[in-house]
Every structure is written in C-alpha cells, then in structure tokens.
Amino acid sequence: xxxxxxxxxxxxxxMRLIRDFEDNVQAQFEQGRIPGFVHLYAGQEASAVGVxxxxxxxxxxxxxxxxxxxxxxxxxxxTGMMKEIFGREGGLCRxxxxxxxxxxxxxxxxxxxxxxxxxxxxxxxAALTVKTKGLPHVAVSFTGDGGSNQGTTFEAMNLAVVLNxxxxxxxxxxxxxxxxxxxxxxxxxxxxDRAAGFGMPAKAVDGRDFFAVFEAAREAIERARTGGGxxxxxxxxxxxxxxxxxxxxxxxxxxxxxxxxxxxxxxxFRERVTGEGRLDAPxxxxxxxxxxxxxxxxxxxxxxxxxxxxxxxxxxxxxSY
Amino acid sequence: MPRKTYRQAxxxxxxxxxxxxxxxxxxxxxxxxxxxxxxxxxxYGGVLGVTKGLVxxxxxxxxxDTPITESAIMGAAAxxxxxxxxxxxELMFVDFLGVCFDQIFNQAAKFRYMFGGKARTxxxxxxxxxxxxxAAAQHSQALHPIFTHIPGLKVVMPSNAYDxxxxxxxxxxxxxxxxxxxxxxxxxxxxxxPDEAYAIPFGEAEFVTEGDDVTIVAFSxxxxxxxxxxxxxxxxxxxxxxxxxxxxxxxxxxxILESVERTGRLVVVDEGSPxxxxxxDIAALVASKGFAHLKAPVAMVTPPHTPVPFAxxxxxxxxxxxxxxxxxxxxxxxxxxxxx
Ligand SMILES: Cc1ncc(C[n+]2csc(CCOP(=O)(O)OP(=O)(O)O)c2C)c(N)n1
Numbered sequence: 001x002x003x004x005x006x007x008x009x010x011x012x013x014x015m016r017l018i019r020d021f022e023d024n025v026q027a028q029f030e031q032g033r034i035p036g037f038v039h040l041y042a043g044q045e046a047s048a049v050g051v052x053x054x055x056x057x058x059x060x061x062x063x064x065x066x067x068x069x070x071x072x073x074x075x076x077x078x079t080g081m082m083k084e085i086f087g088r089e090g091g092l093c094r095x096x097x098x099x100x101x102x103x104x105x106x107x108x109x110x111x112x113x114x115x116x117x118x119x120x121x122x123x124x125x126a127a128l129t130v131k132t133k134g135l136p137h138v139a140v141s142f143t144g145d146g147g148s149n150q151g152t153t154f155e156a157m158n159l160a161v162v163l164n165x166x167x168x169x170x171x172x173x174x175x176x177x178x179x180x181x182x183x184x185x186x187x188x189x190x191x192x193d194r195a196a197g198f199g200m201p202a203k204a205v206d207g208r209d210f211f212a213v214f215e216a217a218r219e220a221i222e223r224a225r226t227g228g229g230x231x232x233x234x235x236x237x238x239x240x241x242x243x244x245x246x247x248x249x250x251x252x253x254x255x256x257x258x259x260x261x262x263x264x265x266x267x268x269f270r271e272r273v274t275g276e277g278r279l280d281a282p283x284x285x286x287x288x289x290x291x292x293x294x295x296x297x298x299x300x301x302x303x304x305x306x307x308x309x310x311x312x313x314x315x316x317x318x319x320s321y
Numbered sequence: 322m323p324r325k326t327y328r329q330a331x332x333x334x335x336x337x338x339x340x341x342x343x344x345x346x347x348x349x350x351x352x353x354x355x356x357x358x359x360x361x362x363x364x365y366g367g368v369l370g371v372t373k374g375l376v377x378x379x380x381x382x383x384x385x386d387t388p389i390t391e392s393a394i395m396g397a398a399a400x401x402x403x404x405x406x407x408x409x410x411e412l413m414f415v416d417f418l419g420v421c422f423d424q425i426f427n428q429a430a431k432f433r434y435m436f437g438g439k440a441r442t443x444x445x446x447x448x449x450x451x452x453x454x455x456a457a458a459q460h461s462q463a464l465h466p467i468f469t470h471i472p473g474l475k476v477v478m479p480s481n482a483y484d485x486x487x488x489x490x491x492x493x494x495x496x497x498x499x500x501x502x503x504x505x506x507x508x509x510x511x512x513x514x515p516d517e518a519y520a521i522p523f524g525e526a527e528f529v530t531e532g533d534d535v536t537i538v539a540f541s542x543x544x545x546x547x548x549x550x551x552x553x554x555x556x557x558x559x560x561x562x563x564x565x566x567x568x569x570x571x572x573x574x575x576x577i578l579e580s581v582e583r584t585g586r587l588v589v590v591d592e593g594s595p596x597x598x599x600x601x602d603i604a605a606l607v608a609s610k611g612f613a614h615l616k617a618p619v620a621m622v623t624p625p626h627t628p629v630p631f632a633x634x635x636x637x638x639x640x641x642x643x644x645x646x647x648x649x650x651x652x653x654x655x656x657x658x659x660x661x
Contacts, residue, residue, distance in 0.1 A: 035455035035633045087455065087632035098457045098631030114459035116389045117420060149388035152420060177389050178350065179365040181357025185388040251358035251365070307634045317627050 003214075008279055011053055011210060013287045015045035015266050018069045020295040021078060022241075025068070025085060025099075028299065029245045034085055038099045041069030043240035046265040047172050048073035050213025051140055051233075054221045060108045060126040060139040062119030065100045067112025070142050076104045082298040088305035095308040096316070116177075117150025119143065120169065124156045127165035127230075138166040138224040146177020148191045157198040157230070166224035168217070169195060169232040172207065174239040179251040195232030207237030208265045211272075238263045322513035330482040330514045331371050331447075331503065334489035335409060337518040339379050342407060345493060347372060348385040348398055349411025349447075356386040368413055369449070369508055391421035395446065399429035399498070402444035407493060412448040414456075415464045415502065429498040430473035444498045445489070450478075451504040451542055451592060452629045452640055461629035461636075463592040465540070466599050468500045469569040475499040475523055476570040480544035482512035484567055487521030494520060504542040524571035528580075532560030535650050536580040538603050539565060539590040543641060547590050550646045559650065569599060577603060578611045585616035586653040590641050595623040620649040 003011070022042040028034050041048070044066075052061065052073035063070040071081055076092060084091030085099045092104050103111035110126060113119045123141035130137045147153055148171050160167040171191045175182050188194040196202040201223070205212040213235055220231040238260045242249045249257065273279040325333070339345045353376035354365020366373020376384040387394050391412060398410035412418060418425070425446065432440035452461040468476045475497050479485035485503070492499040529544060530551045539547035544565045551561035562580050566573050581587050587607055589600040600621035607619060622641045630636055 036631060037454075037456055037460070087634075093631075095632035095635065096458075096628075096630045098455065100459065101457055101631070114457070115417065115419065118459075146389045149390050150420070151390065151392050176358065178368065179354035179358065180351055180386050180388075181355075181359075184357025184386070187388075249364075250361045251355035253359035256359040308630075308632050310635065310638050313630060313635050313638050314625050314627050 005279065007053070008273055009283060009287060011049055011214070012269060012273075012284060013291065014049045014053070014073050015210070015269065016287055016291040017078065017294065018042070018045045018048065018072045019266055020291045021068055021072060021081070024295050024299055026241070026245055033303070035087055036098045036100070038085070038245045039066040039243065040241040040245060041066050043238045043260060043264065044172055044174060044207065045069060046210040046213050046269070047170065047207050047235040047237055048142070050210050051170055051217040053214065054217055055108065055138070055140070057106065057108050058135070059137045060110055060123065062110045062123040062126070062139070062141045063112045064116070064119065064142060064144055064147065065112060065114045066144070067100070067102055071102050071104065071109055071112065074109045075107045076102065076109055078294055079298040079301045080104070082302040083305050086302040086305070087307065088302055089308050090305050094312065096312070116144070116147045117152035120153045120156035124160050124165060124167055127160065127167035128163065131163070131165055136225050138168060138221050140168045140170060142170050142172060144177060145171060145173040145175070145182045145186060145191060148194070149185060157195060157200070157232070160230040161199040164229040167230040168220045168224055169230065171195070171232065171234045173234055173236045176239065176243065176251070178243045181251070190234065192232060192234035195234070200230045200232055202232035202234070204234040204236065207235035208263050208268055210265060210269050237265070322515055324511045325482055325514040326508060327479070327482040327485050327503070327510050328369065328371050328508040330486035331489055332373065332375070333514070334486045334493070335372065335375060336378070338490060338493040339375065339383065341518070343383070344405060345407045345409065346383045346385060346401070347375060347409045347411070348387060349394060350387055350389055350413055352411055353381070353384050353386050356381070367411060369505070371503075371508070372411070391417050392424055395421040396424035396428065398444050398446070399424055399442060402429070402442045402498070403432060403440055407443045409445040409447060409493060412446055414460050415448040415450045416459050416462050418448070418464060418467070425474070425498070426471050430471050433497065434473060441496045442498050443496045445492045445501055446498070447501045447503065449505050450502045451506055452636055453506040455631055455633050455636055457631040458628035463541070465502050465569055466593045466597060466602070469599065469602070470597070473498065474570060475568065477501045477523065477568050478541040479503070479567065480507070480541050480565050482510060482514050484521060484527070486514050487519050488567065490518055491520040491523060495523070502541065506542050510545070521567070523568045524573050525567070526573035526576035527565045527567055528576070529563040529565050530561055532562045533583055534560040535562070535586040535588060535653055536577070536584045537561055537563045537588045537590060537646070537650065538577055539563065540569070540599060541592065543590045543592055546641065546643055547646055550643050550650065553643070554647065554650060559654065561650065574606055574610070577606065581607050581611045582614045585614050587615070588620045588622060588646065588649045588653055590622045590646055592624065592640065595621065595626050598623060617653040617655065620653050622646050622649045
C-alpha cells in the first residue's frame with residue numbers, strides 16, 4: 001500500500017517522539033531525577049508505530065515493562081507520561097504506577113505490564129469484550145521474545161483461536177530477555193511458526209523496516225476487524241540500550257553493539273522516504289524540532305509538578321460507594 | 322571474622338553446598354545470564370549478581386539458565402527434588418509468584434502429606450521481597466505471609482548476612498520445600514560471616530537486644546529499623562527486647578511468649594500487608610496463649626492495606642518508619658503520643 005504524505009509524516013513523528021522521549025528519560029535517570037527501574041524502547045520504534053498507526057482510541061493494546069514506545073504510539077500524552085515517570089501529581093497514573101505501569105484507558109492503552117506474560121491474557125479479554133459487544137475493534141498484545149515463552153502467552157493464544165477473537169499477538173524479538181539470548185531461550189526456530197502452531201496465521205517481519213511492519217499489521221488488523229480471528233506477527237528488532245538503564249550489557253559483544261547503531265529504524269526510514277522523494281529533509285527536520293520541543297516541555301512540566309499528596313497513599317484501593 | 326555482604330553470604334552458602342553435594346543445582350532466569358548472547362558468559366549472575374561465579378565453578382549442567390517460564394521452573398525443581406536432586410530455584414521477584422502458584426502450593430507443598438509421609442521434596446525457592454526501590458506495585462511486595470499460610474512450606478527471612486548464610490545452608494540440607502526470602506534492601510548490608518559452612522536451625526529466634534520493658538518482634542528488613550529504634554529508646558531508659566524469629570514457619574512461639582511474659586508489652590513490626598499478615602498472626606498468638614501477661618494491647622506496625630506505590634514520597638510513607646515504631650513502643654508503655 002502506498003502511504004500518503006500526512007501518514008508518512010505521522011509515522012515519522014511518532015517514531016521520533018519515542019526516540020526523543022527515551023533519550024531524555026535516559027539522561028534524566030542518569031542524573032538521578034527519575035526513581036525506580038526504567039527499560040528503554042529505543043530501536044524498536046517501527047514496531048509500535050507500524051502497528052498502532054492502524055488503531056484508533058477504541059482499539060486496545062497491552063504492553064510490557066518496556067512500554068513507553070507503545071504508549072506514545074497509541075497516542076498517550078507525553079507530559080502525563082513524563083510526570084508519571086518522575087513520580088509526580090498529574091502523571092497518567094497519578095504517580096502511583098511509574099515507568100513500568102503507565103496506562104491510559106481513554107486511549108485504549110491497557111497498561112505497561114511489569115509481569116512478563118501478564119498482558120496476553122488481558123488482551124484476549126479485551127478482544128472478548130469487543131466481540132461480545134459486536135464492535136469492529138481489535139486488541140493487540142505486545143510481547144517480547146522472552147515473554148513468548150511464558151505459559152500465560154501460550155494459553156492466551158490458544159484461547160484467542162478457540163474463541164475466534166479479534167486479537168493480534170505482536171512478538172518483538174529483540175534478541176534478549178534481560179541477559180539471556182533468544183537463540184538459547186526459545187526452543188523453536190521461529191516465534192512466528194510457533195504461534196502458527198496454535199492455529200492462526202503468523203508472519204515474521206524485519207522490524208528495522210517500518211513499511212514491513214505496517215503492511216503485516218494492516219493485514220492482521222483487517223482480518224481481525226472482519227471476523228477473521230487472531231493472528232501473530234514476529235517483529236525482529238534491535239534493543240539499542242541495555243535491559244534497563246544502567247545495564248552494562250557484558251552479555252553482548254562489541255560488534256553487536258556497533259551493529260545496533262547501523263540498524264536504526266529511524267535513520268532507515270528517513271533514508272528511504274527522502275531517497276524515494278516522498279518526503280524532503282526539511283519536512284523531517286520540522287518534525288524533529290517539534291518533537292524535541294514537546295519532550296523538553298514535558299520534562300519541564302514534570303520537574304515542576306508537585307509530588308503526590310500523602311493522602312493518596314490509601315486512595316484507589318477500592319472503588320468507593 | 323571477615324565482614325561480608327548479604328549478597329556474598331548467600332553466594333557462599335550456595336558455593337559451599339554445591340561443592341559438598343553434587344546433587345545441588347541452581348536453576349532460574351538469568352542466574353548465569355549471557356547464555357545465547359554474543360558477549361560474556363555469566364554476565365549477570367542473577368539480576369542482582371547473587372549467583373555470580375557459580376557457573377564458572379560448577380558448569381551449565383548445574384547452574385541452569387532458563388527461559389522466562391516460572392511455572393516450569395518451579396515445577397521442574399519440585400519434580401527434580403522429589404526424584405533425587407536438591408534444586409535451589411530462583412523466583413526472581415516474589416511478585417512473580419502469581420504465575421507459578423500451583424506448582425508451589427498445590428504440588429511441592431502437598432507431596433509429603435498427601436502421599437502419606439513417603440515423599441521428600443528437598444527444594445529451596447529463593448526469592449526477593451520488599452519495597453524501597455520505587456519498583457512499584459508489581460515488584461515490591463512482601464508476600465511471606467502467603468507462603469506462611471500454606472502447610473508444608475518452611476519460610477525463612479534472613480535479616481542479616483550472617484543469618485543468610487547459615488539459614489540458606491540449612492535450607493539446602495533440609496528435606497522439605499523451603500521458601501528463602503531475601504530482602505532487596507539488604508543485599509549490600511554487611512556482617513561478620515565465617516568462611517566455612519555452618520547451619521542455623523529453623524524455628525529458633527534470635528534475641529537481637531535484651532530488655533524488660535517491651536518486646537518487639539520484627540522480620541527481615543524491619544529488624545534493622547526496630548534495632549535503631551531500640552537504641553534510640555535506650556537513651557530514654559526504655560529497655561527493648563527485640564526478637565527476630567528468622568523463620569515464620571516454623572515459628573519460635575516459645576521465644577515470643579517467654580519474652581512477653583517478662584515484658585508484658587508487645588509491638589510487632591512487619592512489611593507485609595496488615596490483613597492476615599504476620600503482625601496479626603503474632604498478635605493472635607500472644608492474645609491466645611499469653612493474654613494474662615499483657616499490660617497493654619498489642620501494637621502492630623505495618624504498611625496500610627494498599628498496593629505498594631511508585632512515587633518515592635508515597636513509598637516512604639507506606640513502609641513502617643522508625644518514628645511509627647517508636648510511637649508504637651511509647652503507646653504500649655502508656656505514654657501519650659501525638660496522633661499520626
Ligand atoms: C513473570 C516475570 N518473570 C520475570 C520477570 C523479570 N523480567 C522483566 S523483563 C524480563 C525480560 C523480558 O524479555 P522480553 O520478553 O524478551 O522483553 P524485552 O525486555 O526484550 O523487551 C524479565 C525476565 C518479570 N518481570 N515477570
């Protein structure tokens with residue numbers, strides 16, 4: 001499918017926003033301004049954006065502990081996200097969730113999830129809601145290669161097939177689960193083939209290539225929207241950073257870390273669209289400037305936001321009535 | 322005696338027992354870390370470096386990295402334990418218990434009783450509990466009361482490096498399933514730890530300080546907080562007897578009851594949620610078996626009944642503070658303290 005100009009710009013904008021968000025979060029974390037554990041998504045932008053560009057706020061996604069990219073691709077407000085990561089009032093979860101638990105239900109973002117394998121069954125549930133209510137929407141689970149081995153993920157795929165639900169399982173294969181490599185931890189040759197074994201169509205795509213992800217996602221989402229049931233996409237991509245900020249990555253070779261830079265999906269996108277004359281460098285530079293400003297503003301807002309009131313400690317445990 | 326960290330002490334316990342008994346294996350996610358990567362082997366040694374160096378000494382057949390698959394890890398460890406190995410399985414953060422409840426509670430914990438006493442399950446499950454790192458609601462829980470609730474499981478909560486080594490060696494030599502809960506805030510704390518192997522029996526509380534005015538029972542990371550409070554109160558002439566039960570199952574009921582008989586006053590400090598927790602359990606023990614000696618209601622210092630919050634200021638307010646512990650002591654002594 002040939003993408004029009006606004007769509008190309010929007011794809012680049014979301015990818016750029018994710019990258020800027022992550023670069024700045026890293027810098028803030030390293031200066032001790034962000035508490036807790038932070039897992040960066042940089043390098044995997046084409047996956048989140050290639051999928052979410054097909055979705056509206058009425059479609060659902062479930063995410064992982066590496067959730068910033070999915071949140072931004074799904075349209076979450078970066079200022080609300082930044083405040084959340086800083087642990088401040090006005091954060092998307094009012095400072096109670098932090099980086100690993102960002103959610104925005106109004107955007108169909110069901111939450112980052114700090115439990116590996118936690119989201120696939122939940123996404124099946126969202127797909128069940130959609131089907132039961134007869135709505136034309138879909139639910140997408142983003143899961144890592146590591147999470148693809150979890151029993152919950154297997155059970156979720158099988159149930160989605162059995163109930164013929166509009167669920168899409170996106171497996172972001174970035175080569176590692178923490179410090180353990182995929183070639184060791186995944187017994188099958190291909191995560192996509194294994195998903196196919198549950199009885200659904202499954203494809204593997206190059207996650208450096210936004211267009212490849214976009215096309216595979218389009219097919220899967222269209223199938224789900226029209227009653228064709230679940231499917232799976234394995235997106236092979238590169239995690240540019242360590243598992244978490246501060247990870248020395250001794251389990252990766254120097255050559256591999258160098259390759260990470262060369263495989264940058266944003267750079268590849270830029271080269272391709274300018275090379276084919278579909279967008280000009282100034283168009284993209286304008287997006288860069290707009291994103292840089294949005295993130296700088298978000299950080300300033302987060303830094304100056306107050307910490308949550310101590311009264312918040314005991315609220316929201318139950319709905320009060 | 323050499324001073325060592327809690328982390329080192331645990332590593333040494335594993336090392337001692339793996340050297341002594343070649344049926345001891347360790348199994349879990351990233352416990353060597355680096356398998357299948359393009360760089361170094363043993364890059365992680367567990368997420369917090371506790372098992373580092375073991376794979377170099379004992380090899381990948383006995384130091385086993387697994388995929389992310391807790392049900393299979395716990396089940397495989399229970400199955401191996403019941404057929405001749407002595408596995409030490411790692412459940413990285415105790416919060417991940419959610420995905421492997423069955424293999425621990427319905428399988429490992431039940432074998433011996435359900436099979437008429439014939440089964441042996443020499444399984445150790447090491448896991449990490451506790452708040453204090455802004456790791457939020459899914460990585461900060463102190464779930465020891467849940468394990469304590471299940472008959473058939475022994476539950477160990479070392480509060481210092483010396484105990485960690487001795488209790489882990491005991492756990493590995495034990496023929497029952499043992500849950501060994503390390504507090505993430507304690508890994509860098511130090512104590513004098515002998516180089517050689519030694520075992521600390523289960524069910525024997527440690528008297529951390531002795532005193533006749535009030536008994537404090539505290540667990541895991543709360544022991545150090547209670548100790549700091551005891552030292553502070555001593556300056557005001559208040560003599561605290563601080564008891565660290567070290568294991569919640571079996572529990573040294575005698576030590577607690579004997580102490581309360583002398584002091585007549587009890588404060589329990591625990592990081593678990595308050596409902597059905599250790600503080601309530603110890604309070605009930607003393608109310609039912611030592612009521613006659615009580616001169617004041619038992620005071621319980623715990624977090625509120627909420628998930629663990631992310632924001633650092635909320636998390637600090639969540640955990641029992643020195644101030645709250647001191648106020649509880651003063652209240653059981655009949656001193657009026659300003660409302661919190
Ligand atoms: C149930 C559970 N087990 C283990 C962990 C610890 N953990 C967090 S992220 C992670 C690796 C996940 O790898 P993968 O699914 O490939 O995602 P990636 O980090 O590569 O994005 C692990 C083991 C967890 N959070 N939850």
